[in-house]
Amino acid sequence: MLVPLARFSLVVVLLTYAVEPLQVAADEPIATEISVEGRDFFEKQVRPLLVQRCYECHGGTKAGGGLSLQTAKGWQHGGESGPAIVPGKPDESLLIEAIQYRSLEMPPSDAGGKLPDHEIAILSKWVAMGAPDPRDGRDIIGGMDRQAAESWWAFQPLPVLDAPLDVLRDAQHIDALLQREIEAQGLTAVDAADKRTLLRRLTYDLQGLPPTSESVAAFLADTSPTAFSKAIDQLLESPQYGVQWGRHWLDVVRYADTAGENTDRPLPHAWRYRNWVIDAFNRDLAYDEFVRMQIAGDLLSQDLDDNQRAEGIIATGYLAIARRFGHDIDKDMYLTYEDVIDNLGKNFLGLTLGCARCHDHKYDPVSAEDYYALYGIFESTQFAFPGCEPKGQPRDLVPLMKQAGIAALMAPWQAEVAKVVAEKQRRQMQAQAATETLRAHWVPSQKTLAKSPVGEGASVPFDERLMVHRGELMLLTVFPNASHGADSTLVEWTIRETAGDERTWSVAELVPELLRANPWPAGQEATWSFLDVTDGPVFLSEQRAGLSGNNQLSAWSLGSEPSVFVNSGEQPATVWTSLPARSFFVHPGHNRPVAVAWTSPVDGEIVVQGRVADAHPAGGDGVAFELNHLAASELGPALADVGRAAVGLPDAGPPPTIPVAYAVIDRDSKNTRFHERGDPEKLGAEIPRRWLTVFGGTEVPANTGSGRVALAEWVAHHPLMARVMVNRLWEWHFGKGLVRSSNDFGARGEPPSHPELLDFLAAKFVQSGYSVKAMHRLILHTAAYQRQSATPTATDPGNQWLAHFSRRRLSAEELRDSLLAVSGKLDMTLATAHPFPPEATWTFTQHNPFNAVYETDRRSAFLMVQRQRRHPFLALFDGADPNASTPTRQTTTVPTQALYFMNDPFFHEQAETFARSLLTIAEEDARLQDAYRQVLQRTPTSAEQQRLRRFVEQYPGSRAEQWAALARVLLASNEFLYVE
Amino acid sequence: MSHSINPLPSTRRTFLQSAAAGSVLFPGIVQQLLADSGDPLSPRETHFPAKAKHIIFLFMTGGVSHVDTFDPKPELTWSHGKEIQADHPEIKDRPGYEHIYLKRPQWDFAPHGECGMEISGLFPHLAGCADDLALIRSMHTSHSNHYNATLGMHTGSFAFSRPSIGSWMTYGLGTLNRNLPGFVVIAPKPTYAGTQVYSSDFLPGAYQGTLVVPGSEPVANVRQRVPADRQQLELAALRELNQEHLATRSDDPQLLARLQTFETAFGMQMAVPDAFDFAQETATTLTSYGLQPGQTSGFGWQCLAARRLIERGVRFVELIDTGSSGNWDAHGDMQTHEPLAKNVDQPIAALIRDLKARGLFDETLIVWTTEFGRTPFNNTADAKGREHHPWAFSSWLAGAGVKRGVVHGATDEIGLRAVDQPVHVRDFHATILHLMGFDHERLTHRHAGLDFRLTGVEHAKVVENILS
Numbered sequence A: 001m002l003v004p005l006a007r008f009s010l011v012v013v014l015l016t017y018a019v020e021p022l023q024v025a026a027d028e029p030i031a032t033e034i035s036v037e038g039r040d041f042f043e044k045q046v047r048p049l050l051v052q053r054c055y056e057c058h059g060g061t062k063a064g065g066g067l068s069l070q071t072a073k074g075w076q077h078g079g080e081s082g083p084a085i086v087p088g089k090p091d092e093s094l095l096i097e098a099i100q101y102r103s104l105e106m107p108p109s110d111a112g113g114k115l116p117d118h119e120i121a122i123l124s125k126w127v128a129m130g131a132p133d134p135r136d137g138r139d140i141i142g143g144m145d146r147q148a149a150e151s152w153w154a155f156q157p158l159p160v161l162d163a164p165l166d167v168l169r170d171a172q173h174i175d176a177l178l179q180r181e182i183e184a185q186g187l188t189a190v191d192a193a194d195k196r197t198l199l200r201r202l203t204y205d206l207q208g209l210p211p212t213s214e215s216v217a218a219f220l221a222d223t224s225p226t227a228f229s230k231a232i233d234q235l236l237e238s239p240q241y242g243v244q245w246g247r248h249w250l251d252v253v254r255y256a257d258t259a260g261e262n263t264d265r266p267l268p269h270a271w272r273y274r275n276w277v278i279d280a281f282n283r284d285l286a287y288d289e290f291v292r293m294q295i296a297g298d299l300l301s302q303d304l305d306d307n308q309r310a311e312g313i314i315a316t317g318y319l320a321i322a323r324r325f326g327h328d329i330d331k332d333m334y335l336t337y338e339d340v341i342d343n344l345g346k347n348f349l350g351l352t353l354g355c356a357r358c359h360d361h362k363y364d365p366v367s368a369e370d371y372y373a374l375y376g377i378f379e380s381t382q383f384a385f386p387g388c389e390p391k392g393q394p395r396d397l398v399p400l401m402k403q404a405g406i407a408a409l410m411a412p413w414q415a416e417v418a419k420v421v422a423e424k425q426r427r428q429m430q431a432q433a434a435t436e437t438l439r440a441h442w443v444p445s446q447k448t449l450a451k452s453p454v455g456e457g458a459s460v461p462f463d464e465r466l467m468v469h470r471g472e473l474m475l476l477t478v479f480p481n482a483s484h485g486a487d488s489t490l491v492e493w494t495i496r497e498t499a500g501d502e503r504t505w506s507v508a509e510l511v512p513e514l515l516r517a518n519p520w521p522a523g524q525e526a527t528w529s530f531l532d533v534t535d536g537p538v539f540l541s542e543q544r545a546g547l548s549g550n551n552q553l554s555a556w557s558l559g560s561e562p563s564v565f566v567n568s569g570e571q572p573a574t575v576w577t578s579l580p581a582r583s584f585f586v587h588p589g590h591n592r593p594v595a596v597a598w599t600s601p602v603d604g605e606i607v608v609q610g611r612v613a614d615a616h617p618a619g620g621d622g623v624a625f626e627l628n629h630l631a632a633s634e635l636g637p638a639l640a641d642v643g644r645a646a647v648g649l650p651d652a653g654p655p656p657t658i659p660v661a662y663a664v665i666d667r668d669s670k671n672t673r674f675h676e677r678g679d680p681e682k683l684g685a686e687i688p689r690r691w692l693t694v695f696g697g698t699e700v701p702a703n704t705g706s707g708r709v710a711l712a713e714w715v716a717h718h719p720l721m722a723r724v725m726v727n728r729l730w731e732w733h734f735g736k737g738l739v740r741s742s743n744d745f746g747a748r749g750e751p752p753s754h755p756e757l758l759d760f761l762a763a764k765f766v767q768s769g770y771s772v773k774a775m776h777r778l779i780l781h782t783a784a785y786q787r788q789s790a791t792p793t794a795t796d797p798g799n800q801w802l803a804h805f806s807r808r809r810l811s812a813e814e815l816r817d818s819l820l821a822v823s824g825k826l827d828m829t830l831a832t833a834h835p836f837p838p839e840a841t842w843t844f845t846q847h848n849p850f851n852a853v854y855e856t857d858r859r860s861a862f863l864m865v866q867r868q869r870r871h872p873f874l875a876l877f878d879g880a881d882p883n884a885s886t887p888t889r890q891t892t893t894v895p896t897q898a899l900y901f902m903n904d905p906f907f908h909e910q911a912e913t914f915a916r917s918l919l920t921i922a923e924e925d926a927r928l929q930d931a932y933r934q935v936l937q938r939t940p941t942s943a944e945q946q947r948l949r950r951f952v953e954q955y956p957g958s959r960a961e962q963w964a965a966l967a968r969v970l971l972a973s974n975e976f977l978y979v980e
Numbered sequence B: 001m002s003h004s005i006n007p008l009p010s011t012r013r014t015f016l017q018s019a020a021a022g023s024v025l026f027p028g029i030v031q032q033l034l035a036d037s038g039d040p041l042s043p044r045e046t047h048f049p050a051k052a053k054h055i056i057f058l059f060m061t062g063g064v065s066h067v068d069t070f071d072p073k074p075e076l077t078w079s080h081g082k083e084i085q086a087d088h089p090e091i092k093d094r095p096g097y098e099h100i101y102l103k104r105p106q107w108d109f110a111p112h113g114e115c116g117m118e119i120s121g122l123f124p125h126l127a128g129c130a131d132d133l134a135l136i137r138s139m140h141t142s143h144s145n146h147y148n149a150t151l152g153m154h155t156g157s158f159a160f161s162r163p164s165i166g167s168w169m170t171y172g173l174g175t176l177n178r179n180l181p182g183f184v185v186i187a188p189k190p191t192y193a194g195t196q197v198y199s200s201d202f203l204p205g206a207y208q209g210t211l212v213v214p215g216s217e218p219v220a221n222v223r224q225r226v227p228a229d230r231q232q233l234e235l236a237a238l239r240e241l242n243q244e245h246l247a248t249r250s251d252d253p254q255l256l257a258r259l260q261t262f263e264t265a266f267g268m269q270m271a272v273p274d275a276f277d278f279a280q281e282t283a284t285t286l287t288s289y290g291l292q293p294g295q296t297s298g299f300g301w302q303c304l305a306a307r308r309l310i311e312r313g314v315r316f317v318e319l320i321d322t323g324s325s326g327n328w329d330a331h332g333d334m335q336t337h338e339p340l341a342k343n344v345d346q347p348i349a350a351l352i353r354d355l356k357a358r359g360l361f362d363e364t365l366i367v368w369t370t371e372f373g374r375t376p377f378n379n380t381a382d383a384k385g386r387e388h389h390p391w392a393f394s395s396w397l398a399g400a401g402v403k404r405g406v407v408h409g410a411t412d413e414i415g416l417r418a419v420d421q422p423v424h425v426r427d428f429h430a431t432i433l434h435l436m437g438f439d440h441e442r443l444t445h446r447h448a449g450l451d452f453r454l455t456g457v458e459h460a461k462v463v464e465n466i467l468s
Helices: A005-017 A036-053 A072-077 A094-099 A117-128 A146-150 A167-184 A195-207 A213-221 A227-237 A239-252 A271-282 A287-300 A306-315 A329-349 A368-379 A403-430 A432-441 A635-646 A708-717 A719-734 A755-767 A772-780 A812-823 A872-876 A895-903 A905-918 A924-936 A942-954 A959-971 B010-021 B028-035 B074-078 B146-155 B165-173 B194-198 B228-247 B253-275 B283-288 B299-311 B334-357 B425-435
Strands: A381-383 A446-454 A459-468 A473-480 A489-497 A504-506 A528-532 A542-545 A553-557 A563-567 A583-587 A594-599 A604-614 A623-630 A664-666 A672-675 A683-687 B054-060 B100-102 B109-112 B117-120 B133-140 B183-186 B210-212 B316-321 B364-370 B393-399 B406-408 B418-420 B444-447 B450-453
Touching: A036 A117, A094 A117, A167 A755, A167 A772, A195 A213, A195 A227, A195 A239, A195 A772, A213 A227, A213 A924, A227 A239, A227 A772, A239 A271, A239 A719, A271 A306, A287 A306, A287 A664, A287 A708, A287 A719, A329 A368, A329 A708, A329 A719, A368 A381, A368 A672, A368 A683, A368 A708, A403 A432, A403 A635, A432 A635, A446 A459, A446 A604, A459 A623, A473 A489, A473 A604, A473 A635, A489 A594, A528 A635, A563 A594, A583 A594, A594 A635, A604 A623, A708 A719, A719 A755, A719 A772, A755 A772, A812 A872, A812 A905, A812 A959, A872 A895, A895 A905, A895 B253, A905 A924, A905 A959, A924 A942, A924 A959, A942 A959, A942 B228, A959 B228, B054 B165, B054 B299, B054 B334, B133 B418, B133 B425, B146 B194, B165 B183, B165 B316, B165 B425, B183 B194, B183 B299, B228 B253, B253 B299, B283 B334, B299 B316, B299 B334, B316 B334, B334 B364, B334 B393, B364 B425, B393 B425
Parallel strands: B054 B316, B054 B364, B133 B406, B183 B210, B183 B316
Antiparallel strands: A381 A664, A446 A623, A459 A604, A473 A594, A473 A623, A489 A504, A489 A583, A489 A604, A528 A594, A542 A553, A553 A563, A563 A583, A672 A683, B109 B117, B133 B393, B364 B393, B444 B450
């Protein structure tokens, strides 16, 4: 049943002034009028206090001592000791006496103890004011009286329609319903738009692109009555349709390609969900199924074939893309769950469920218990982890293959790994003798030549002269100090023989190609070895190129450190610290010293010079070093043998890529505990996982996992789902919904302008099997959709009654795509992953968060969207908010947008490219006509033609410059930017 | 000295004249449009008479140590090395922080000015302006992470994206000079929490902060890509096309508004570079800010640019000192405060004196703050740095509507907690809004069914003590 419109206005007016809605409908009158001040004082100061301090014992059904403080009636009746409050007389009120610990002592010491003085003062003041208390104790759910809630218009069942779906007849019915209001408002509907206008409107609407010259010509030539229907079908069949309408959906689900936590990490797999949405629109996946899949696709597809299973998992990307918060995102998951619940409510149901996190919803029938009943469902769900600064890289991504498939994929690689392991063992066996030699001589042969701490940011030189023999070692060891192991340490080290050829060796020679070998260079002439010497020499055997994404930095290491590394670039590298150009570094690990060994090919005297400098002064306590001579000539060859065994093992290669999705799966199911005032550290009673109280409060069946399957069904069976979605479809076609607050169908939202029409559409949607394309056909066939645009008048400034069509600006994506279409550069293929840096290289911190803009000629729906940093173009032209559901795009008109059309390099580039293609047409008039057809989908009038020819002639510069200027003028025009 | 908005450059005048001459619609429709209350940027009435017309918001990134700058704590020197207990968010469950010890400040404090305000040796120039400052020593905030605390200081929200204070201000005030953005953020490097720091979020995009990165093109797309004479030809042709289009569309306001934005944008091409061109500044002025002729970076450049912007009617100028790295985040060594202070000290003092000399100090509110303080303790007595400290820090206000030479509130004797008249970030925001003529509870915007405000749902109070 539908509630008459007049009633809605009444409700809205009342809500503006009243805390308890619908008081007019109440049976019992309220005893005394409460002043605005009184009500205010109660709501701001008293109610929170009572909730926090008293309700646990004196709330509702569990009224201690018979006293309930949850309603005014409760304290009026009082408990075993009589009425708790004498209004206006704090001195005579038991409540005040008790909290002052004069007679009774409340709250008792085991329930928090005596209240602080200022809270006692608040309650005393309240009683002195006459104890104004609006809580009349009727049956209330959240912010609404139960009866009002159960009869709330948006929750009512949809009408059941007898007549089957019939596009033309149903469209006529829609027009009749609209016409009724148009007449009631004293308006007159305008005529139908001309065909060119209509096709431009339709093509932008369904595809977000301008119609091609060919399609315009074909449509104009088709004079059959079905020409428009054919055009609709053609546009709906193109995959570009899904790009445009998928993007609408991505607005509502606040899709983004980064996580939004403090480092704004990329989500390299989120694109699969984005593309699934686009594909779902293209194949007209039934909307109820579309909804179920996003909430519980992984569970619903468990027993289906591999492709369907993968699709089900990908669909739950909807949940996974929820924003992450803070530094350690595991600590702030309660905010992520709020983001999920808030979006799920607005998105599918038009309910602002997120408002019930800290307290009952103030206006809608949603209690805080309801919120935590849903919360438990998501807490029982494992969300893919995007990584964060203290916890590194992503995990819990969901594989899109079953275990058997993964095993089959992994088997050949694992066999390779086994071979490598075997080879390693074989070499170690071979090097056994050399290892024994090292063990025997390493420590006993050491003579320390120099030894020094290197303070924070300091540099310590060394300069020694000594006799060495071939095969002996010089060893420079860098030690981490007590608390900070990880200091980047600059090492300069030159060795010169004083006689003979006066040959020299220097670590500088390692800088251009450190990764050539270890020992370096390879072969019998080994000179340098890079070692972890925590417990005897161990070769740094892992090669790392492109540290921190910088190609000039390469390292030998074991893990990320210990390592030796070089900056081979001609410029200092600014990474975790500033690394001077062309330098060699040692980086000890935590309690793991690193040594560089030089094997002497010399018999004679050498001079050893250099310095050790702390290159990362923020580390804390600097480093220390030792320069040793290992005077045993067996050591050099033995070290080389051990090195050859340890380094350069055959490589099994990277493991095969298992396709994964940024998605969710179930984990151990458990109910959550209530968060007092939304504080996750103040836990209250356990709340069973269940559906909203107002919709029956059914609990999640036992042993069915998290409860997402049940939730998906509850949502999909509620009439709100159809109402909210048809309203969105209407809005995306007409610019405004029948319910203008398209994310809010609750008490604070706006009532529908055409309630009967909204329900008719919703019922048709159900009848069509939730076919979105059927709804498009229905809406597009109305006369209302095909009317001319007009400038709104004072009678109907918002064009609520649809006597004409609403002119609209192109969205950010439509604008950019149109510019690319005109220049001929638009790449209409679907994008896949963004070119993010590989996960292994991520070192994002809150000091250096992820930040990128990727250029692409693909459609703008595929631009990489960051949560922390808006894409500059999308931000300029009112793109969707990547942090919150965007049901309606804003349209701002600001001078910085005009600057874009005047000076932006991308805009200029498209205009110049367009002009170059125009110049292939020899004849000027034909060229101008072509320009008009491509930009505005019409031919210029002869006056326009003359004027623009004159513009071109007067414009200084080359032919190309003149026509680029003309292109800019057309592309900056209102006629181009607005759809009629 | 007068501070009237600069006369239009001659090319701009010519353009307006030609625009007026070339059309019966212009400039009448422009006037009509400007008068239209629907224009998001037209100047607006405040709740009560504002004390200040402009704000310069100086944000020191990374967490300035209060006990080494504006909050003298001799007890820290006397009890250096004494072990204390604190249930502090930065040491909770942190290995190596089982024990914490007080740590003495590294700079001496001395009284300055007639008011005798104690400021440390880190700010010798600013100390000379002590009699102009209203110093708050009892600031505190709700988070100990840079990201969250920075977001909180800018938006009032410590987790979610919300409109920034500059956006609220432009939303409330409109703008005085259509050729310049109403809200300008001058930041040499990216900040913590990214563009959220100056985002309009759910407020209309017109209130978004415009980012200025010191350098050759401070505002995106203001540099003309074709010579001025050619651009004027293009704009004239465009105007003609658009007017014809408009004439058959009953002067649709949205189409009209867009025509007008080209006018403004044309002006911005001159006005923006002009605001950042210091050629006309005297050598004395440049020297006072510590600038060399031709220098286009550094905090001195930011300060002088701020003065030039507010002279031209910009409402809110935020100067971000450094960025998300290489800032005041002195975990390793407090001595890193020395060059950072040196970088800002002289320019800020010069800005105060310059504004006073030009009569702008009485209509401009200067706000100096950071996201949080630094711990008065560390895990060893001789650790050189300090950790993040949300419980207490110092900020100051100066200029329009603010008492001069006063100190508000105090921390306990070791600077651990704000104990006397504590000022939370939301109280700080309420005070700033008050000085700009707004009741923080009434400057609201309806979004997703709720009325949002900068100060959020918790109680916030104006710091009356420092109002003049």
